[in-house]
Amino acid sequence: MKPFFFTFKSINITWFMAIGIIVTSISYIISGILAKEYKEDKNKIEDIFMILLIVGFIGARLSYVLMNLQSYKDNISSILKISHYNLSLLGGVVFGLLTLMLLSKRYKIEFKKLFRIFVVPFYFSMAVGIWVLMFDHLLLASTHLKEDPKKVLYISLLFLIGMGMEFALSKKSNNKYISFIILVVVMFLYYIV
Amino acid sequence: MKGRDRVNKKILSIIILAVVLVGGLYYFTMVKGGETTEELVPENNVSEETNSETNGEDITEDFVPDISIGEEAPNFTLKNLDGEEVSLTDYRGKIVLINFWATWCKYCDIEMPDLQKLDKENEDLVVLAVDVMEKKSLVEEYIAEGGYDFQVVLDEDGDIAKLYLVSAFPTSYFVDKDGILLGGVPGMMTYAQMSQIVEGIRDGE
Numbered sequence: 001m002k003p004f005f006f007t008f009k010s011i012n013i014t015w016f017m018a019i020g021i022i023v024t025s026i027s028y029i030i031s032g033i034l035a036k037e038y039k040e041d042k043n044k045i046e047d048i049f050m051i052l053l054i055v056g057f058i059g060a061r062l063s064y065v066l067m068n069l070q071s072y073k074d075n076i077s078s079i080l081k082i083s084h085y086n087l088s089l090l091g092g093v094v095f096g097l098l099t100l101m102l103l104s105k106r107y108k109i110e111f112k113k114l115f116r117i118f119v120v121p122f123y124f125s126m127a128v129g130i131w132v133l134m135f136d137h138l139l140l141a142s143t144h145l146k147e148d149p150k151k152v153l154y155i156s157l158l159f160l161i162g163m164g165m166e167f168a169l170s171k172k173s174n175n176k177y178i179s180f181i182i183l184v185v186v187m188f189l190y191y192i193v
Numbered sequence: 194m195k196g197r198d199r200v201n202k203k204i205l206s207i208i209i210l211a212v213v214l215v216g217g218l219y220y221f222t223m224v225k226g227g228e229t230t231e232e233l234v235p236e237n238n239v240s241e242e243t244n245s246e247t248n249g250e251d252i253t254e255d256f257v258p259d260i261s262i263g264e265e266a267p268n269f270t271l272k273n274l275d276g277e278e279v280s281l282t283d284y285r286g287k288i289v290l291i292n293f294w295a296t297w298c299k300y301c302d303i304e305m306p307d308l309q310k311l312d313k314e315n316e317d318l319v320v321l322a323v324d325v326m327e328k329k330s331l332v333e334e335y336i337a338e339g340g341y342d343f344q345v346v347l348d349e350d351g352d353i354a355k356l357y358l359v360s361a362f363p364t365s366y367f368v369d370k371d372g373i374l375l376g377g378v379p380g381m382m383t384y385a386q387m388s389q390i391v392e393g394i395r396d397g398e
Contacts, residue, residue, distance in 0.1 A: 001222075001262040003358060003366070003377035010361045012379035026210070033203050071385040078383035085378075085390055124207065128214045134222035137262050138367055138376035141393035153223065156215050163211060167204055 001135055015135035016084040023129045024053065027121035034117045040109060045117060048103050052118060055099040056092040057082070063091020085142050093122075093187065116170050116179050123163035123186070127156050144191065151193050158193070162186040260357055266291075266366070266374035269353045271323065271346035274333055279346050281321070282372065288318045288394055289368040290387070293354050295325050296335040298362040300381040305339055307384040311391070312343040317370075318391055319344065325354045325362070369394060 005018035028049055035045035064086050065072055065079050072079050100118065104111040133140040133152050145151045162182055170179045260267055266289075270280040281289065292308055294301035312320040320343040324332045329347055336345055348354055357366060357377070365382060367375045367390060375394060382390075 003260060003262055003374070004379065007358045007360045012360055012364075014379065030207055033207070037204075068385070068389065071388065075383065075385065078385050081381075081383050081386070083378075083382070083386050085393075086386055120207070124211050127211055128218065131215075131218040131222060134218070135262070136376050138378065138390055138393070141375065141396070142389060143393075146393065146396060150223070153219055156219075160211055160215060164208065167208070 005135075014084070016132050016139065019129055019132045019135070020084075023125045026128075027125050030121045030124060031117055034120055038113050038117055040113065040117070044107050044109070048100075048107065048114065049118070049121070051103065052096050052099060056096045057087070059095020059099075060087040060089065060092030063088040063094070066091075085139060090187070090191075096122075112176060112179070116166070119179055119183055120163055120166055122183075123159045123166065126190075127159035127163065130155050130159070145193075154193055155190060158186060158189055260374065262374055262376055264374060265372050266368045267356055268372075269356070271348055271353065273344060273346050274329065274336065279321075279344060281368070284319045284321065284368075285372055286370050288315075288370060288391060290318065290320045290391075291357070291366040291368065292320060292322045293325055293348075293357065293359045293362060293364045294322055295327055295362050296331055301363045304363055304381045305341060307382070307387060309339075309341050309343060310384055311387050315391060317395070321346065323348050323353060325359065326351045367391075367394060 004012050005015050006013040028046065031045050031049045032042050035042045061079075061082050067088060068086075096118075097115075100114050101111055103109075104114050130152055133143060133145060134149065140146055140149060140152075145155065162185075165182050166179060169182070175181070266281060268281045270278050273279050281291070290308070290311065292301075292304075294304075296302075308320045308322065311318065322341075322343060322345045324345060325348045327347070332345065332347060357364070361379055363381055364377060364379050365387075366377045369375055378386075378390075
């Protein structure tokens with residue numbers, strides 16, 4: 001495996017960037033498809049997707065910094081130097097959910113509906129995107145999966161199953177919290193695997 | 194009804210696409226990747242051929258060894274500022290941060306004090322700063338001015354930078370205690386970033 005996805009003159013495209021762009025693009029298309037299924041304005045959903053993407057990154061970074069304050073206390077400006085090695089998935093998810101709540105009021109779309117639209121691209125991104133750890137061992141070393149790289153496969157399957165369950169149960173179940181319960185269980189299993 | 198079928202087909206397509214991508218990535222990284230590693234790594238886990246042929250002075254246009262994550266980092270031997278030969282393999286048993294830099298590079302200059310701090314504060318880590326294609330006198334002056342005392346070697350022809358796919362300065366690589374190349378980071382890193390990566394490498398051992 002090459003250290004970088006693409007290198008030419010002064011251009012370096014890391015594996016994280018390459019896989020991230022592919023996964024984000026597909027997720028964007030998926031959210032558009034789901035907007036139609038839930039009879040929502042596709043443009044609005046795509047706008048929300050972009051906002052969630054940005055807020056998710058900021059949230060992931062802020063959470064990481066808060067969890068590792070001792071590393072930044074002597075050099076506050078380095079907080080702004082974002083790298084994919086220094087992000088927190090949980091922080092990104094929590095900030096994303098909080099933003100979704102606010103956006104549901106602003107765009108006057110039921111939170112439950114928005115949640116169901118965006119949780120599917122999230123599962124998809126994680127199921128595919130987690131494989132970047134196999135391309136970038138430094139990134140793998142910064143996660144809890146470092147002791148056994150084979151766990152990347154289990155995590156990927158976990159998010160695939162999460163996506164399958166979301167499709168299978170969210171509309172059929174009478175429980176309005178079912179999508180949220182599935183996400184909590186998947187995230188819990190992600191951290192204990 | 195037709196609309197519903199179309200939506201269901203789209204959902205099915207999403208699931209199939211996800212399964213195909215995950216299956217493909219699994220095959221590419223774990224099945225095929227595993228086979229390649231077994232074929233390339235000799236029984237004693239030390240590639241003598243690679244070690245001798247990747248010596249800084251020995252690289253020719255006909256033989257350019259591959260640099261691969263998860264495999265042994267290509268060895269090189271370069272002269273330091275005292276004129277002594279230094280090889281990457283000299284640091285087996287320590288985590289090595291190979292930093293490709295140049296005196297004219299602004300971000301290398303910003304990064305240097307952090308490299309010094311990292312080298313000083315971690316006994317199990319060595320910073321190996323590879324200056325690329327500059328005169329020894331210029332590098333000596335720069336290092337003396339900064340008061341840096343980590344290992345600096347000179348890649349006068351740029352062969353090692355080429356081997357390690359360096360396209361911008363600074364670029365850093367991390368090699369574990371067994372000489373396995375863990376990954377590269379293009380661009381400047383802060384001390385916090387460096388130490389988090391080193392911590393991760395340490396925990397993974």
